[in-house]
Amino acid sequence: MRVTLHSRADRHGLHCHRAIGSARRAPESIEAVKRIRIVLAAILVFSIPVAASLYLARHIARSTEFERVEQLARAVLARTATIALQSQEATQRLQGRTFESPCSPEKLALMWAIDLGSSYLQAVGYIQDDRLKCSSLGDHGEGIPLGPARFVSVIGDSIRPQVRLPMVPDTDLLIAERNGTATVVHPELFTDLVQSTDNPWVGVVSLPDRVPLAVRGDFRPAWHERLPPEGGTARFVDGDRIVVLHRSADWKLLAFAAAPVLREEKRMTALAWTLAPLGAVVGLLLWLALLSHMRATRSLPVVMRAALADDEFFLEYQPIVDLDSGRWVSAEALIRWKRPDGTLIRPDLFIPAAEDSGLIQRITERVLELVCAEAPALFARHPQFRLSINLSAADLATGLVVHRLRELTNQPGIEPHNLAVEATERGLLAVDATRRVLADIRALGIRAAIDDFGTGYSGLSYLGTFEVDSLKIDKAFIDTVGTDAPTSDVAVHIIEMAKTLRLDVVAEGIEHPEQAEFLRGRGVRYGQGWLFAKSMPMPALLAALDSAADGSAGGPVTSVE
Numbered sequence: 001m002r003v004t005l006h007s008r009a010d011r012h013g014l015h016c017h018r019a020i021g022s023a024r025r026a027p028e029s030i031e032a033v034k035r036i037r038i039v040l041a042a043i044l045v046f047s048i049p050v051a052a053s054l055y056l057a058r059h060i061a062r063s064t065e066f067e068r069v070e071q072l073a074r075a076v077l078a079r080t081a082t083i084a085l086q087s088q089e090a091t092q093r094l095q096g097r098t099f100e101s102p103c104s105p106e107k108l109a110l111m112w113a114i115d116l117g118s119s120y121l122q123a124v125g126y127i128q129d130d131r132l133k134c135s136s137l138g139d140h141g142e143g144i145p146l147g148p149a150r151f152v153s154v155i156g157d158s159i160r161p162q163v164r165l166p167m168v169p170d171t172d173l174l175i176a177e178r179n180g181t182a183t184v185v186h187p188e189l190f191t192d193l194v195q196s197t198d199n200p201w202v203g204v205v206s207l208p209d210r211v212p213l214a215v216r217g218d219f220r221p222a223w224h225e226r227l228p229p230e231g232g233t234a235r236f237v238d239g240d241r242i243v244v245l246h247r248s249a250d251w252k253l254l255a256f257a258a259a260p261v262l263r264e265e266k267r268m269t270a271l272a273w274t275l276a277p278l279g280a281v282v283g284l285l286l287w288l289a290l291l292s293h294m295r296a297t298r299s300l301p302v303v304m305r306a307a308l309a310d311d312e313f314f315l316e317y318q319p320i321v322d323l324d325s326g327r328w329v330s331a332e333a334l335i336r337w338k339r340p341d342g343t344l345i346r347p348d349l350f351i352p353a354a355e356d357s358g359l360i361q362r363i364t365e366r367v368l369e370l371v372c373a374e375a376p377a378l379f380a381r382h383p384q385f386r387l388s389i390n391l392s393a394a395d396l397a398t399g400l401v402v403h404r405l406r407e408l409t410n411q412p413g414i415e416p417h418n419l420a421v422e423a424t425e426r427g428l429l430a431v432d433a434t435r436r437v438l439a440d441i442r443a444l445g446i447r448a449a450i451d452d453f454g455t456g457y458s459g460l461s462y463l464g465t466f467e468v469d470s471l472k473i474d475k476a477f478i479d480t481v482g483t484d485a486p487t488s489d490v491a492v493h494i495i496e497m498a499k500t501l502r503l504d505v506v507a508e509g510i511e512h513p514e515q516a517e518f519l520r521g522r523g524v525r526y527g528q529g530w531l532f533a534k535s536m537p538m539p540a541l542l543a544a545l546d547s548a549a550d551g552s553a554g555g556p557v558t559s560v561e
């Protein structure tokens with residue numbers, strides 16, 4: 001059964017962990033997943049700056065191109081305004097004086113002078129009944145027929161956009177007329193300012209009638225829909241063209257320029273060749289930074305969290321021996337952490353890190369899940385045997401563990417008398433909460449012990465406030481029993497204290513027969529240590545217990561009997 005996450009366990013209760021090795025993800029597959037993750041991260045970190053530089057290249061190319069096209073449109077409008085001004089000025093000069101007749105020599109001379117003096121007017125003249133009677137080019141007798149005006153501009157000029165005069169038969173000219181005074185303009189003058197190899201379309205359109213006055217290339221009707229406000233500009237891409245419409249604030253005119261997008265694409269490609277390598281370098285630097293960050297953040301808690309998900313923890317059990325009979329009466333469950341590469345991480349390294357980082361409750365939960373999966377087989381064959389489980393300060397402070405233990409005792413094959421908890425003396429700090437939690441645990445029928453006794457601050461009175469069944473004397477004090485060390489009497493004092501409080505005593509870390517002998521002589525009932533057995537996996541514990549039942553286990557203890 002899959003290990004549940006803490007939150008899931010909260011909602012659905014304890015889930016017995018599968019037996020060790022039964023379905024753990026193979027280290028190779030974990031490594032493969034990690035490698036895939038790293039490769040994906042590399043692709044992401046590397047490709048983002050490259051993509052960003054390509055986007056930047058496109059953005060720069062486009063806005064540069066829009067700038068260029070807008071300048072064209074503005075230049076066309078400026079030229080148109082200059083032409084319109086010259087036309088207006090010429091009309092005013094001709095109409096500001098009185099002449100003998102509309103085509104008098106005096107007036108023709110003035111027309112000639114105006115024509116010479118203006119840079120954009122091809123000719124000025126006089127129109128009567130749609131005929132050009134005379135102009136700065138001379139008296140045209142009966143007059144040159146022009147046909148009717150196509151439209152009247154908003155400033156009151158009658159406009160004939162495409163007129164052919166006999167003097168310049170191959171050229172369309174634009175004639176503006178006001179009260180008979182005509183100004184003649186070559187339409188190319190509106191647009192001839194554009195010096196560009198990509199042949200942009202440019203031109204000017206009269207508003208609101210939307211009549212093209214001068215157009216080089218094409219003005220697509222759809223562009224009328226994008227008309228900007230007076231004095232404003234509209235920029236857009238229409239198929240193969242980058243288009244800018246620029247509307248005059250003073251004249252009812254719209255100038256436009258539309259350049260092929262090809263030029264923008266060429267500009268973008270050129271830019272991309274510069275920016276993409278730059279993006280690649282940035283990506284590389286980012287990747288290196290990410291790598292070093294990943295290394296830095298792969299601190300123990302980070303790795304531990306992943307290890308919980310990847311199922312790298314398992315249990316070993318160290319027997320606790322009845323010093324009188326030599327029988328193994330219980331065992332302490334000790335957590336082990338094996339990395340995918342086979343390295344074992346010591347619990348005295350990762351347990352403090354788990355306690356500091358708030359992961360310890362998940363570790364405890366994992367221990368309970370493992371016990372839940374492994375213990376029923378043991379208790380089925382040895383119903384009186386007991387397993388003790390280490391609890392940390394956080395377990396004792398929050399009390400969540402009480403629910404988990406209750407769930408554990410509800411599992412088939414696990415009885416409350418089969419379980420004990422060990423609370424380190426350092427874990428007794430949140431006194432009130434711990435007292436309640438220990439009482440609740442004992443109320444379930446589970447025994448409680450104080451572990452590593454002597455290393456903390458517990459005095460006799462302090463100890464008396466907790467409901468516990470036994471004390472485990474820390475190895476440090478067992479090491480010195482029977483020696484001249486200053487702490488050699490501590491174990492004896494603890495033993496006496498425990499007798500006063502009617503608590504069982506377990507001596508930890510017994511390595512020599514003399515220690516066992518000494519402790520047994522002082523009335524210590526239980527012992528644990530390498531003299532008897534090191535921690536072992538459940539199958540080994542079961543095998544040893546089975547053979548003890550046949551009368552062959554517990555050998556080392558006989559030497560102290």
Ligand SMILES: Nc1nc2c(ncn2[C@@H]2O[C@@H]3COP(=O)(O)O[C@H]4[C@@H](O)[C@H](n5cnc6c(=O)[nH]c(N)nc65)O[C@@H]4COP(=O)(O)O[C@H]3[C@H]2O)c(=O)[nH]1
Pocket residue numbers: 318333334335346347348351364367390391392424451452508509510511528529530531535
């Ligand atoms: N030199 C020597 N060592 C002996 C001898 N007999 C037992 N030991 C070691 O002493 C430790 C006893 O466990 P502990 O005092 O609860 O001390 C434990 C306990 O505080 C913590 N720990 C281990 N498993 C768990 C767990 O599941 N939950 C929590 N919260 N803490 C755990 O890590 C500590 C170290 O555990 P281990 O490395 O397994 O170390 C174990 C055991 O292998 C001996 O004769 N000589």
